[in-house]
Structure formats: structure tokens, C-alpha cells
Amino acid sequence: MSGAVATPGRAVRRTVCSAHGVDFGQVYDPGIAGQREALWLPVHCPQCENELRERLEADAELARLEADLVEETNRRAEADGGRDERIDAAVNADMAEQAMQLVAEFYARRRAEFEEFHAGQDWQRMYEQVKADRRAKILGR
Ligand SMILES: [Zn+2]
Numbered sequence: 001m002s003g004a005v006a007t008p009g010r011a012v013r014r015t016v017c018s019a020h021g022v023d024f025g026q027v028y029d030p031g032i033a034g035q036r037e038a039l040w041l042p043v044h045c046p047q048c049e050n051e052l053r054e055r056l057e058a059d060a061e062l063a064r065l066e067a068d069l070v071e072e073t074n075r076r077a078e079a080d081g082g083r084d085e086r087i088d089a090a091v092n093a094d095m096a097e098q099a100m101q102l103v104a105e106f107y108a109r110r111r112a113e114f115e116e117f118h119a120g121q122d123w124q125r126m127y128e129q130v131k132a133d134r135r136a137k138i139l140g141r
Pocket of ligand 1: 018020021022045046049
């Protein structure tokens with residue numbers, strides 16, 4: 001990109017498209033306050049504009065063919081011998097990953113609860129032992 005040249009009511013500049021390396025001119029559009037941002041036009045180089053137009057035309061053509069696309073996709077899916085195996089492998093991998101996440105979350109979230117429970121159980125076991133020892137002492141007197 002090179003410097004902008006201001007002319008009365010109109011600023012122009014040359015810039016280079018990063019995708020195509022094409023040098024092209026732009027005119028500054030100051031926009032409208034609160035409605036439209038200022039920008040340099042055209043935004044893209046002629047080649048970019050061409051590719052964009054072709055892509056939009058292709059998208060429009062594909063939109064007209066939607067029913068055909070669905071039908072062909074269904075046909076290919078049915079004819080694809082490796083599809084079930086591929087889906088199975090993906091499902092197994094995803095589920096294994098999520099199961100590991102669930103286990104990790106369970107350990108992280110519930111650890112304090114389990115510690116408290118087992119500390120209580122352990123204390124109660126000790127308490128019963130102390131009580132039994134004292135009972136034996138009393139009976140042995
Ligand atoms: Zn371009």
C-alpha cells in the first residue's frame with residue numbers, strides 16, 4: 001500500500017491485493033456518520049471481485065440444485081462401503097474422549113465430598129474402637 005493522494009472531495013490510493021499481488025486503485029468513501037463506515041472502494045482487487053462473483057454464481061446455481069444435491073449425497077452415502085466403519089470409529093473416538101472428560105470432571109468436582117465422607121467413616125471407626133477399649137477396661141475392673 002502506498003500513500004493516499006487527496007484531491008478536492010476525493011482521496012485515491014494504489015494498493016496491492018494480498019491474495020493476488022495485483023496493484024489496483026481505490027477511492028475513499030467517507031461513509032455516513034452513524035449509518036455506514038468509511039472505506040476504500042473497491043474493497044477487493046478486480047481478480048478478487050471476479051472470484052467472488054463466480055463463487056456467488058456457483059452458490060446460486062447450487063441453491064437451485066438443492067434437491068439433486070440431497071439425492072446424490074444420499075446415493076453416495078448408501079454406496080459408500082466404508083461409511084459405517086468410519087462413523088463407528090468417529091463415534092468411538094468422540095465418546096471415549098467425552099467419557100474421559102466426564103471422569104476427570106467427576107474427580108475434580110466430587111473429591112471434597114468423598115474425602116469428607118471417608119474422613120467421617122474413619123473417625124466413626126476410631127470412635128467405636130475407643131469405646132470398645134473403654135468398655136473392656138470397665139468390664140475388666
Ligand atoms: Zn485479489
